[in-house]
Amino acid sequence: MYKLSFFKLPFIFITLFLISSAFIFNIRFGITFLATFHDYKNLWSSLYKLTPYQLLRSIPECLLLFGVSAIAFYRINVHLVTLKNIVLIILNVLIVCTIGYLLSVIADLMFDEILINYIDVDSWLFILVLSIIPDGLFYLCAGLLTYYCIRALNNQFEKSTLVFELNTLNSCKIHFILFLAFFFFILIGFPSFILDILIQQDHYLISISRHIAFPFICYVLIFCVVIVVCKNTFTQVFMVLQIDRIVKSVVYSNLFIFVFNFTLFSIAERLFDLTVSQTTLHDYTALVLKIALPIISFIISCLIVRKVTQYYFYRNTGYSLTL
Numbered sequence: 001m002y003k004l005s006f007f008k009l010p011f012i013f014i015t016l017f018l019i020s021s022a023f024i025f026n027i028r029f030g031i032t033f034l035a036t037f038h039d040y041k042n043l044w045s046s047l048y049k050l051t052p053y054q055l056l057r058s059i060p061e062c063l064l065l066f067g068v069s070a071i072a073f074y075r076i077n078v079h080l081v082t083l084k085n086i087v088l089i090i091l092n093v094l095i096v097c098t099i100g101y102l103l104s105v106i107a108d109l110m111f112d113e114i115l116i117n118y119i120d121v122d123s124w125l126f127i128l129v130l131s132i133i134p135d136g137l138f139y140l141c142a143g144l145l146t147y148y149c150i151r152a153l154n155n156q157f158e159k160s161t162l163v164f165e166l167n168t169l170n171s172c173k174i175h176f177i178l179f180l181a182f183f184f185f186i187l188i189g190f191p192s193f194i195l196d197i198l199i200q201q202d203h204y205l206i207s208i209s210r211h212i213a214f215p216f217i218c219y220v221l222i223f224c225v226v227i228v229v230c231k232n233t234f235t236q237v238f239m240v241l242q243i244d245r246i247v248k249s250v251v252y253s254n255l256f257i258f259v260f261n262f263t264l265f266s267i268a269e270r271l272f273d274l275t276v277s278q279t280t281l282h283d284y285t286a287l288v289l290k291i292a293l294p295i296i297s298f299i300i301s302c303l304i305v306r307k308v309t310q311y312y313f314y315r316n317t318g319y320s321l322t323l
Contacts, residue, residue, distance in 0.1 A: 004079040004164050006174055010070040012081070013089050013146075014062040018055065020097045025054045028101070049206040056212055057196075059219065060189040061142060065096070067181040068143045072150035074241055078157040079164045085157050092149045096142045103134045103141070132193050139189075168237050175242060175313060176234040180226065182250040183305075187257075188219055229302045236315040245312045253308045257301045264300075268293055 026047060073079065166174065195215060206212070268289050 004160055004162060005081065006074065006079060006164060006170065007070060007177065008081050009073050009078065009085065009089065010066045012086060013069045013093065014066045016090055016093045017065055017096065018058055018062055020093050021058055021061075021100065022051065022054060024097055024101055026051060028104075049208060049212075052208070052212050053206055056216055057192055060185050060192055061139060063181045063185040063188075064139060064143055065146050067178050067185070068146045069150060070178060070181075071241070071243060072147045074164065076151060076154045076157065076159075077163055078150075078154075078159055080158050080160055082158045088153050088156055092146060092153070095149060096145050099141050099145060100138045103138050106134075132196075135193070166237075166239050166241065171237045171239070172234045172313075175238065175246060176231065178246050179230075179234075179249060179309065179313075180223075182246060183226070183253060184219075184223065186250060186254045187222070191215065225302065226305060229306050230309040233306060233309040234313045236313050242312075249308050249312045253305050256304045256308065260300055260304065261297050264297060265293065 029047070029050060078085065195211060271289070
């Protein structure tokens, strides 16, 4: 008898997606590079840095598709890891990767044929048109396609006669993992766009330490901090997957964090500007702000995540089951 698993199929899905997207990116870049420069030697040196960067940039979409596919498989009660199910997942992955490829091609064609005459390459609009808008559309299309393709193949997947049930042993863990997936998808999605802007400003000369290692270490540290901050807030047991609570907690957490930090740094910038005329006070203010701002931002952001997750998933009055 096969053992039911909530996250094995979603994990297989994003693994196959990551491999497929990296393969498509390398093939496309290689063809474009060779057609332009006819230089095989520099192609490999370029791929040496571009490939890990592309994998880093794929983290947000992998988190999104992990969560979406987990919800879709739960909705149709597919939790068996079989050869047939893996083949159907591969089909779904190919559809999603094809849509992503088409969006990137359309963005390139728009720039080459239309926008190159109106947008400066050094302008932020360049990244907006070639990165942010296509990536945003890809996130939307990939999420919807993943969900509805899985639902459409409902009758083709191999299923167990048993229904996967949420209980006291798995409910809190499942809700916590799904929260982490969607929370970090939004949290690191915007910094990923900033990375594109930095690389564009550096004329696409990718630095392993600056553009890959440093962001990755930051992601890991933030991930660990969020786990420590809110893991014990997921104590309420649900018998049905609470998708609405997960989505609301993710959206509100990121929204409150953004609003708070935007307000905080706006006030700090205003204080900094007010002291420009007084050199001594200006230097002292700059020093205080450099030390205080990151600390305040970190502490309040952690409190926001904890309070929001407590509101939706914490149970003060002991053990409880909620439908």
